[in-house]
Amino acid sequence: MAAQVFDVVVIGAGPGGYVAAIRAAQLGKKVAVVERENLGGICLNWGCIPTKALLRSAEVFHLMERAKEFGLSADKIGYDIDAVVKRSRGVAKQLSGGVGHLLKKNKVTVIMGEAKLAGAGKVAVKTDRGSDELQAKSIIVATGARARELPGLEADGKRVWTYRHALQPPHMPKKLLVIGSGAIGIEFASFFNTLGADTTVVEVMDRVLPVEDAEISAFAKKSFVKQGMKIMEKAMVKQLDRSADKVIAHVELGGKVEKLEFDTVISAVGIVGNVEGLGLEDAGVKIDRTHVITDEFCRTGVDGLYAIGDIAGAPWLAHKASHEGVMVAELIAGKHAHPIKPGSIAGCTYCHPQVASVGLTEAKAKEAGYDIKVGRFPFIGNGKAIALGEAEGMVKTVFDAKTGELLGAHMVGAEVTELIQGYIVGRQLETTEEDLMHTVFPHPTLSEMMHESVLDAYGRAIHF
Template sequence: MTTTHDLLILGSGPGGYVAAIRAAQLGLKVAIIERERLGGICLNWGCIPTKALLRTSEIYHYITHADAYGLSVEKPSFDLKKVTDRSRKVAAQLNSGVKSLMKKNKIEVVEGQGRLTSATEITVTTASGERALSGKNIIIATGARARDLPGVEADGNRIWTYRHAMVPPAMPTKLLVIGSGAIGVEFASFYSDMGAKVTVVEMQDRILPVEDADISAHVQKALTKQGMTIITAAKVSDVTPGPNAVTATITTADGKATTADYSHVIVAIGIVPNTENIGLEALNIATNRGHITTDPMCQTNVPGLYAIGDVTGPPWLAHKASHEGIIAVEHIAGNHPHAMDNALIPGCTYSRPQVASIGLTEARARDAGHDIRVGKFPFIGNGKAIALGEADGFVKTIFDAKTGQLLGAHMVGAEVTELIQGYAIAMGLETTEAELMHTIFPHPTLSEMMHESVLDAYGRAIHF
């Protein structure tokens, strides 16, 4: 027997479950299909539990540097199991919250592996057998998984993916992190602050390569000062696990190869979309390098079929997936949502120091033909930052010199992941430098640096 709905959603991550809730609010009969846990990778194994780990390492860092604040703490230590248990409890709490939201909004949850059998039907393999669901529209939100390094198989013992790194069987002593995107840098930061000796290897010529070059340089300097070894323009090969260590060879751009032993290795070189065995091929759904191709309304090339989140193109961020879910549902309901504008999507890295950005980097702004004005303001010029003991970092803003349009903003330092939304709102409202200059920022706050950076772009900075 086939159960009919207005909308079927395959996958319950931050794209899928948000889409389901909005569809229910609009009066649609919705079913969501999930093969693992409600909330997807982000809530259960990504965004949220990693932040719980990073909060622990941040507090541990402050404890081990208590003397800088006039405090004394004798022989600080930690219990690794309690650290990871807290992270898992945070994820479980939020998973339970999503379950409650599904119930509250009368959304049917079907547990099992879903596969598209037509443009309006999904067959779900459940614990009790197969079940057919029919929907007038379908949203594919199956997400992505960690990309494997060719020739290197993660075993959960010595060689880890991000999932293994969140529930480590032992504390690394000498850790090799392959890849310096947000995931790699966050885990490097966590384990370094917890006491591991960390080496980060990046194939490109700088870490955090999607960020503004000034940001990348600052983070590399900061991590190096913390004791990490950062190797760029290099590749890792011959990764061989043994009973007590992992042997790996690092080859730099000049051809010099160095072989060393590490207690553990984390592979963080990107993601692979979860598009296998969900029926895409039979329906001739268009893809690009494995990711589903969509139009500005998140529609695929097959009428009635939508795709959102990590299974589609970059950037691969949870908040982008959620917003795409809203766009898709509003379009299905016959409304007229604004198309996704990738220039308005902020990105955050929760390392120490934190990184946050939105819009164009300086290089991309110049490449796009803009005549630009650039402002920068350092944390050392901000009273609140000095009082917090967090005087390392800066804020950078980029404007079109002719129109005053805010083209991009880039920040590194304490709590910048919370500050970046101010620039996101400004860009969404098409604010120019004039409105930002005339905005009154509260004192003493870190946000004053945002104001000063804008002023600096026009030669008007006050405190530096």
């Protein structure tokens, strides 16, 4: 069978791959995308989107339990875990179908199968029907990542889960252990804890949400503990003894090993890139700890071969992958492409309370040698937060004292994952503290706290 010829072949249809394919098609390129499982990738089918649907159910349940505070009555409050999961899967299915529609609308050829590089400008695809050969001047690898599995702590889908099992839980945990307190671990801990599971989180670093600003981590931890979670920091799960209905975890803390009993364990100890079986090494691509080494334009060093998204390394975020997809498509089309500044990519965690941040933490800014000014504003000082019944939280801003540059912004509290974009836009436009101070924020909104935090850094906060 003759090879099918394209301008661009994209391997992987996650938030990096499908966006790259659409943008390349918009720029007049003939494009094919190869996907082995689901259009939309992990993010849309088994990650970002379905977890947010679950967390929304937990949030509504939590609010129903607080009905009395709002002058409302809600009796016999309960939940049906199967129905909660069904809604989540429905949301994912709807969006996955939407991706298929967008690819079709942009005349992108979709091939379901497993791809492998087969020499310069060639991709071999194993499909249900046999095998196809594709040819293209430009190939974009966007195969994403999967859950890291530690020896002895591997998931079995019964009592020990990865995020994937947790999205379609075979049972509702009563006593839950979550290993790892990054975004994935803490979101599932938050979800199951809100629905009544007795939840313990074990974190090997010295604090939960270790990539966040230390003050934000401490605030979030206090809130988690108040909600009934047990947090074990500087701790390590050494071994899991499994039986039909329980797991005994050997947890090392302060040099001592404690045996703790749970009915469910979720392992959320990071991710590894999907680099196997693609023929990357044979093509001359350099791989470091399951991630492809690229330059700032996602070029692999092999002519016409690019790698974007999770496979190309941190930060492992869908919005970073999508942006890289657009950048590479524009580069291929001869446009002037702008490399991504990692410091301008926000991280959002949808636990309760939410956490969001962009740029340098206070500690990292000091480490980098900046003379800094730091501002803070608490949710309790904001009218909208009190009216919403969400008075727990904080907005923190870090500025360069010499230039007024916004070095970083860090938030914990209700809806901060939506608020953070104000500071992202500010950083993109190279805003100074003066610009932010002179901006008129609408009242009553949560965004006013962003203004007050800036004012506080310069001793000018009004409501605190």
